[in-house]
Amino acid sequence: MKKKKLYSAFIMLLITAIALTTASYAWFTQNSTVSMAGLNVNVTAADGIQISMDAATWKAALTVEDIKGAAYTGHVNQVPDSLVPVSTAGTVANGKLLMYKGSIGANPTTGAQILSAEATVEQAGATGDFIAFDVFLLTSAQTQLYLTQDAGVTSSASKGLENAARLAFLVEGNVANGATSDAIALTGATSAIIWEPNNNAHTTSGIANAANNYGISIDATSVVANYQGVNAIIPVAANVPLNSSDTTYFQTVTPTIKTGTAPTGTSTLFTINAGITKVRIYAWVEGQDVDCENDASGTDVTFNIKFTKVA
Amino acid sequence: MKNKMKKVLDVLGNVLMWSVIIVAACVTVVSLSTKEKGIANVMGYIPFSIQTASMEPTINTGDLIITKKYDGSTVLEKGTIISFFAIEQEKLIVKTHRIDTVLNRNGIISYVTKGDNNNSIDPTEVAPGDIVSVYDGTRCAIVGYVLTFLKSQIGFLIFVILPLFIFFVYQLYTFIVLIIETKKEEAMQELETLKASVQAPVPATVGVPVQMPAQMPVQMPAEQNVQMQTGEQMQVQEQTQINQ
Secondary structure (H helix, E strand, O other): OHHHHHHHHHHHHHHHHHHHHHHHHHHHHHHHOOOOOOEEEEEEEOOOOEEEOOOOOOEOEEOHHHHHHOOOOOOOOEOOOOOOOEEOOOOEEOOEEOEEEEEEEEOOOOOOEEEEEEEEOOOOEOOOOOEEEEEEEEEOOOEEEEEOOOOEEEOOOOOOHHHHEEEEEEEEEEEOOOOHHHHHOOOOOOOOEEEEOOOOOOOHHHHHHHHHHHOOOOOOOOOOOOEEEEOOOEOHHHOEEOOOOOOOOEEEEOOOEEOOOOOOOOEEEEEEOOEEEEEEEEEEEEOOOOOOOHHHOOOOEEEEEEEEOOO | OHHHHHHHHHHHHHHHHHHHHHHHHHHHHHHHOEEEOOEEEEOOEEEEEOOOOOOOOOOOOOOEEEEEEOOOOOOOOOOOEEEEEEEEOOEEEEEEEEEEEEEEEOOEEEEEEEOOOOOOOOOOOEOHHHEEEEEEEEEEOOHHHHHHHHHOHHHHHHHHHHHHHHHHHHHHHHHHHHHHHHHHHHHHHHHHHHHHHHHOOOOOOOOOOOOOOOEEOOOOOOOOOOOOOOOOOOOOOOOOOEEO
16 A cells, blocks of 8 residues: 555656656746847838748748748858948849958058958858848739838947948849749849938948048938949058049949938839749948948847838 | 545645646647747647737637648638738737738739728738638637746746646655655564564474375485574484385
8 A cells, every 4th residue: 555655656756857847948948049139131022022032932021030941942041140341332243242341451651541351252051241142022913113111221229330231132033933943043133223221310420430531521411422332352462541442442332222211202123024033132231331330330230121012 | 624624635735736737738838849930839730829909809819719720732711810920010920810802813812811800901911921820710718818928937937837846846755755654664564573473482293193105215315404494493304214
């Protein structure tokens, strides 16, 4: 009789131990799952346009988790944990945007600040300096595409990083609905549509940076018409000053789309044909923007890309 | 009277403990089950806790609804209640609304949805890939509130982990006490057996007839070691071979 009681007590002890262990594990698991608030990308489509990361599963909304996890096999989607300033003049090669990562140094003779730059190429995964990914658009008829009025780049801390942000759209090509593998293989983009959001907002540090390093006088709401995008590798030995416009290394960039902090309407993007259109999207912090300075760093940023066919 | 009270308390204690274990098991299974974008999937069934009144009176705030995962293989009908992803205020959320219209643009299917309690349709169409699951009609009032709280950090700790820990400690204590009592009993029994064997009288063998078989060869070893055991009586007789 006593032995029977002992066995029952042991079974009960075992059951409560298992229940406690699994419940504790579930509690720890739930609480250790951290959502990455630093860098966020949302892509949405309205009015009958559908979007996809793999040209097969069609949705109306994609998040950064989809970009990282739901893309097609063999993709080169790069979503780093943080952004590092890079620059581009908008040159496209093999369906990809040529990007350059700069470094600030000092002229050994004069001590003045100089710029050097090396090419930075995207790789699939979480390393890298900028965001780049393929998205597929599905529509039933030829469609003029717009960015919605509330599309843009935001930051909760408003340190100015959102003012130096840029996005680019490379239309790689179009195939019929259902031709998934053909859509994936498209790499026919030859030009980039560059979008500069928040072009009429500058922090105090940004204003000072414009004056001190670029010789440009602006105020908090000035619109800077263009900037010198890096278009080639800049060796250190070239001693290129920060405000250089040497066409060997730079090209004047006037963004195709410019929106302020409070857009009053939609922005015209491009026309897509019926079927599946592959678009490569880039998002980065433009190193040659006057708002790209040290005080702007260390904050979160959200890129809201919203497509519509309604003007 | 006291024994009765003790029994009642014991039963109540067991009922409470098993209730906590069952609830803990359910919440743990939901927490640990397959998750896509934070959505728990328990063998194809997805529970949702309703946070807003957009579907009242069909589904009320605080209800727990059970939905079946949607695999995208079929076109849904108007009137079906679906749960789907949407982005609002830069955040990904799950909405549960009714299909108002099914659109088919040259084979491209999308759904216009509307909450039963809303005046207008939702601003964005729902694509098949956005649909998480389909409502199968199963709902439990208020349970949604309870589950939401139990799944929160504090709720889970206070109402699941802590009671389980208390029960575990209690069961451990009970088990240890039982082991000690069992060992005590065994020791007592051994002592009783020892006492009994020391005090038992030696049984008499005089006058007991021994029947000899017709032929009984008895072989005596050259040397014989006899081991006397406590409490045992052993009579050794040397016999020569007898032929009767």
